[in-house]
Amino acid sequence: MSARRGYIAGIAGPVVVAKGLSGVKMGEVVYVGEDQLVGEVVRISSNYFTVQVYEDTSGLRPKEPIIATGKLLVAELGPGLMSVTFDGIERPLEEVRKQIGDFVSRGVKVNALPRNVKWHFKPLVKKSVKVEGGDVIGEVQETPLVIHKIMVPPGVDGSITWIEEGDYTVEEPVATVERDGEVFEIKMMQEWPVRTPRLFKKRLPSEVPLIVGLRVIDTFFPVAKGGAAAVPGGFGTGKTVLLHKVAMYSDSRIVIYIGCGERGNEIAEMLEEFPQLKDPKTGHPIMERSIIIANTSNMPVSAREASIYMGVTMAEYYRDMGYDVTLIADSTSRWAEALREIAGRLGEMPVERGFPAYLPDRIAEFYERAGRVVALGSPERVGSVTILGAVSPPGGDFNEPVTIHTLRFVGAMWALDPELAYRRHYPAINWLKSFSQYAEIVERWWAKNVSKDFQQYRRKALRLLTVASEIESIASIVGESALPDNQRLILLTSEILKEGFLRQTALSGEDVFCQPRKQFLLLKMIMDFFDKTYVLIRKRVSIEEISRMPEVFEMMRVKEDERGIKAVEELYARVMKKLDELAEKYGLTLGGGDMRG
Amino acid sequence: MDEWIFRRDILRCFHGKLYRGAREIKGSLMFVDGVEDAAYDEVVQIYGSDGKERTGRVLETKIGEAIVQILGERAGLETDVLIKFTGSTFRIPISEDVLGRIFNGRFEPIDGLPPIISYEKREITGAPINPVAREYPHDFIQTGISVIDGMFSLVRGQKLPIFSVSGLPHNMVAAQLARQATVRGEEEGFAVVFAGIGLRNTEADFFIEQFRETGAIERMVAILNLADDPAVERIMTPRIALTIAEYLAFDLEMHVLVIMSDMTNYCEALREISTARGEIPGRLGYPGYMYSDLATIYERAGIIKGKKGSITLFPILTMPGGDLRHPIPDLTGYITEGQIFLSQELSVRGIYPPVNVLPSLSRLMKAGIGEGKTREDHRYVADQLYDAYSRGVRARDLARIIGEVGLSERMKRFLKFAEEFESNFVNQDPYENRPIEETLNRAWRVLSVLPEEELVRIPRKMIEKYHPNYGGG
Ligand SMILES: Nc1ncnc2c1ncn2[C@@H]1O[C@H](COP(=O)(O)OP(=O)(O)O)[C@@H](O)[C@H]1O
Numbered sequence A: 001m002s003a004r005r006g007y008i009a010g011i012a013g014p015v016v017v018a019k020g021l022s023g024v025k026m027g028e029v030v031y032v033g034e035d036q037l038v039g040e041v042v043r044i045s046s047n048y049f050t051v052q053v054y055e056d057t058s059g060l061r062p063k064e065p066i067i068a069t070g071k072l073l074v075a076e077l078g079p080g081l082m083s084v085t086f087d088g089i090e091r092p093l094e095e096v097r098k099q100i101g102d103f104v105s106r107g108v109k110v111n112a113l114p115r116n117v118k119w120h121f122k123p124l125v126k127k128s129v130k131v132e133g134g135d136v137i138g139e140v141q142e143t144p145l146v147i148h149k150i151m152v153p154p155g156v157d158g159s160i161t162w163i164e165e166g167d168y169t170v171e172e173p174v175a176t177v178e179r180d181g182e183v184f185e186i187k188m189m190q191e192w193p194v195r196t197p198r199l200f201k202k203r204l205p206s207e208v209p210l211i212v213g214l215r216v217i218d219t220f221f222p223v224a225k226g227g228a229a230a231v232p233g234g235f236g237t238g239k240t241v242l243l244h245k246v247a248m249y250s251d252s253r254i255v256i257y258i259g260c261g262e263r264g265n266e267i268a269e270m271l272e273e274f275p276q277l278k279d280p281k282t283g284h285p286i287m288e289r290s291i292i293i294a295n296t297s298n299m300p301v302s303a304r305e306a307s308i309y310m311g312v313t314m315a316e317y318y319r320d321m322g323y324d325v326t327l328i329a330d331s332t333s334r335w336a337e338a339l340r341e342i343a344g345r346l347g348e349m350p351v352e353r354g355f356p357a358y359l360p361d362r363i364a365e366f367y368e369r370a371g372r373v374v375a376l377g378s379p380e381r382v383g384s385v386t387i388l389g390a391v392s393p394p395g396g397d398f399n400e401p402v403t404i405h406t407l408r409f410v411g412a413m414w415a416l417d418p419e420l421a422y423r424r425h426y427p428a429i430n431w432l433k434s435f436s437q438y439a440e441i442v443e444r445w446w447a448k449n450v451s452k453d454f455q456q457y458r459r460k461a462l463r464l465l466t467v468a469s470e471i472e473s474i475a476s477i478v479g480e481s482a483l484p485d486n487q488r489l490i491l492l493t494s495e496i497l498k499e500g501f502l503r504q505t506a507l508s509g510e511d512v513f514c515q516p517r518k519q520f521l522l523l524k525m526i527m528d529f530f531d532k533t534y535v536l537i538r539k540r541v542s543i544e545e546i547s548r549m550p551e552v553f554e555m556m557r558v559k560e561d562e563r564g565i566k567a568v569e570e571l572y573a574r575v576m577k578k579l580d581e582l583a584e585k586y587g588l589t590l591g592g593g594d595m596r597g
Numbered sequence B: 001m002d003e004w005i006f007r008r009d010i011l012r013c014f015h016g017k018l019y020r021g022a023r024e025i026k027g028s029l030m031f032v033d034g035v036e037d038a039a040y041d042e043v044v045q046i047y048g049s050d051g052k053e054r055t056g057r058v059l060e061t062k063i064g065e066a067i068v069q070i071l072g073e074r075a076g077l078e079t080d081v082l083i084k085f086t087g088s089t090f091r092i093p094i095s096e097d098v099l100g101r102i103f104n105g106r107f108e109p110i111d112g113l114p115p116i117i118s119y120e121k122r123e124i125t126g127a128p129i130n131p132v133a134r135e136y137p138h139d140f141i142q143t144g145i146s147v148i149d150g151m152f153s154l155v156r157g158q159k160l161p162i163f164s165v166s167g168l169p170h171n172m173v174a175a176q177l178a179r180q181a182t183v184r185g186e187e188e189g190f191a192v193v194f195a196g197i198g199l200r201n202t203e204a205d206f207f208i209e210q211f212r213e214t215g216a217i218e219r220m221v222a223i224l225n226l227a228d229d230p231a232v233e234r235i236m237t238p239r240i241a242l243t244i245a246e247y248l249a250f251d252l253e254m255h256v257l258v259i260m261s262d263m264t265n266y267c268e269a270l271r272e273i274s275t276a277r278g279e280i281p282g283r284l285g286y287p288g289y290m291y292s293d294l295a296t297i298y299e300r301a302g303i304i305k306g307k308k309g310s311i312t313l314f315p316i317l318t319m320p321g322g323d324l325r326h327p328i329p330d331l332t333g334y335i336t337e338g339q340i341f342l343s344q345e346l347s348v349r350g351i352y353p354p355v356n357v358l359p360s361l362s363r364l365m366k367a368g369i370g371e372g373k374t375r376e377d378h379r380y381v382a383d384q385l386y387d388a389y390s391r392g393v394r395a396r397d398l399a400r401i402i403g404e405v406g407l408s409e410r411m412k413r414f415l416k417f418a419e420e421f422e423s424n425f426v427n428q429d430p431y432e433n434r435p436i437e438e439t440l441n442r443a444w445r446v447l448s449v450l451p452e453e454e455l456v457r458i459p460r461k462m463i464e465k466y467h468p469n470y471g472g473g
């Protein structure tokens, strides 16, 4: 095919207007200028077209050539993605560094997947088997943590005429398929246009929680595997730390992390931590099941726009192998701003705060790519993509387009609260403003795997926290000492819940990841304490006597005890005994207080 | 003579195309017709009929037209000008000779010494550091200022701004930091690159004087754009400073501290240009791309693997109307690695540095402190101080409504703590340099106002080791 060439007619920032070429498609990738900067066609008119360039355009001149590739913006998919850090258009950044040094300059061309690496391919089907798009025909141990299934590309079907175990590069055929005399070579590398969702057979409802090890999330505002959650919060409220920890400790099989318009040092931090942190089940570094996409705030804005689609396409690809994939985007607001900037340069009509009218559609399309599905082809595979997106509202005010529209399309929100962050109450998730539609869905999992009483304790605790906040606002007018003892007990218990349950450090030590069972025991301990003391208070035992108990402070700390669940059980027994003794002293009897449940 | 050398230097490296006459001049923008192939971001020389020469930059280019942003003085300019497209983006000559020198926002010397001559020229916009080439910053910088070292520890390679309002001693704090900052166990101090953006003369003099006093002047470079200098040059001032900083850090392997004051003036200039171009305004008229634009400045801080130097960034900005939600502090806070707030209220009460502790933050603190770096109890002590202080502040607010007598005993203790904390921990002399141990010991002493069991954020064994009740503090 002869190269289709046009020329540059005008340049303003990342937007280039080009002429002299007909038949370009929307979304077609073009190379712009002498340096062949990568760009994508975003608008077509009768005699010119407009390109969004993914690299810095300084120095570019009118009349320089533009070459059309005939291809849409695609992700290269195949073995070699895992544990790699890419930029927003899938250039592997270590390779880029090897080629041009420590700074990313323009015009670098690097393949996403290495072409010289040989992977050991093991066939899973035999010659003359009939296959179609999505069928797994073999596998490759991509990293010690990930078996990469080699799938027949969509649209290909027929019977296998050749397949053989061996070492292959991603460009060499590993099998051939024939239909009606036509032979198709199957290679380990496929391409998929990033703006189109990958196909699947059937959507399934979510059932299982993504366990992240943070109590306020798992217990109160869970996200289901295949669901979507948003983390809105002003700067410094803890979005990134939270999402990093989820990437590190959650029970996802695969994690894809998109650093979208955020800090370079945060990527450096992950690259330092991920190779060190061992997967608890296998002892291998979690880097081996992670992909990082880094398009930091100072990198070109249009590649930032693309980075989201690149990430979610990779996520769907691993989903199709039958894995539970967690896709994290920090921050989706920077992506929306990239959309806005490009729309502005294109002279599109802004509607809300400068954002184009299609902002809600784009947000919806992105979150719609989350889900639990039956993949195409056989054998049957069920996989999921869970999407977690940070939202950075200007001025920390949630009443703005990106936050508002995001909340329409996600099933859970973890609302970060500066007041909590100022007090260093982390994670600063506000328990009154957050929500999760998955709580009911995952109830069955908790009942089966942890305790049938879980839901009841959860509801009670949430109710107590709500009531406590009402009492607090009264207390802030009249002073706490003016309140009746039963209300002061509610305040005391909510204090124990906040300090001993909700607050959880992300830094180090026992409490960084809390097992579901331990979450439940802590909750039960605090709520049973409340039930028992409530009876005592009603029988005129003074709140002072209760709050002086050293066990009250111990309940706030026991989560950090290195002995884990054992320490909680021990303390639970002591608290109950203490309360019984107190009751005895006043000639009362208390029921309950059984650790099993 | 000096003038001439500088001009010749420019002429030698820029051979370009000449055009006569602009179609229109609007604000700082000049529209030039008939230009066939100006490069985006290309530097333009403008020779006015008033005999003055100005510099400009191509903001938008088409076949047949270029839109040029005029840098420098615009008064006296007419459409009858000679315009030379130089063929190159904005670069500065660079060599070791920059040390000890003072330049304006066009990189012309203003210290009476000759301009820098070098074949090595760098584009001032810089290129993004490849994220995988970054080394995550770990090295604790002792500033000798308790509230910073104790609660918002700065590390080498961090970008940590001061959010202030005019009239507060932010320049004093920045100067104290520049004077006292050291990494313990290392002899060599920091080289300082100072970018004065729209500063008043007295403010600029204050900084230069401070550097002179400590003998830091030989290891200092200043780029000064003063209040009466052209506003558009404020776009270049921090970029020139950072280009020099990158050279010192990554070529000469120095540890560089970049102080930029006042970034608010930078953002105003950005808004001015955006308005002149007729762009769709974002919040309060600031352009929608201000976040990305600021990021191309702040993200130049950092450390690169395998290189010895580093760039630590300490920008100062005054919040218009003292409003934290204003787009300037807001977007800055989203990019930088924390922020230190100064508060009018504390300043009025005579506390220096008047740091408003609760909304302040250092995001890189966790990696720079602890055993072997500062002290094992550091993180816990800092956490406990926040917690107790936030309770103390709430108690104070409550006391304003119901009177101190209405507070519970517990609340009263926190109120007392807050006062002790402000006067014996935060407050210090601008010339007092406290080692980190002293800072932490002071922290324990103010914490000892509270009963021991209230210290729930500190592990027992640390209390037994450092609490004054057990002989610590
Ligand atoms: N879970 C946590 N545990 C301890 N510290 C936290 C936690 N979350 C946030 N922080 C502190 O707050 C700072 C800012 O958090 P970050 O996630 O970077 O905020 P954001 O991304 O919302 O701007 C962190 O550097 C850290 O000091």
Ligand SMILES: [Mg+2]
Pocket: A239, A240, A241, A262, A330
């Ligand atoms: Mg963040």
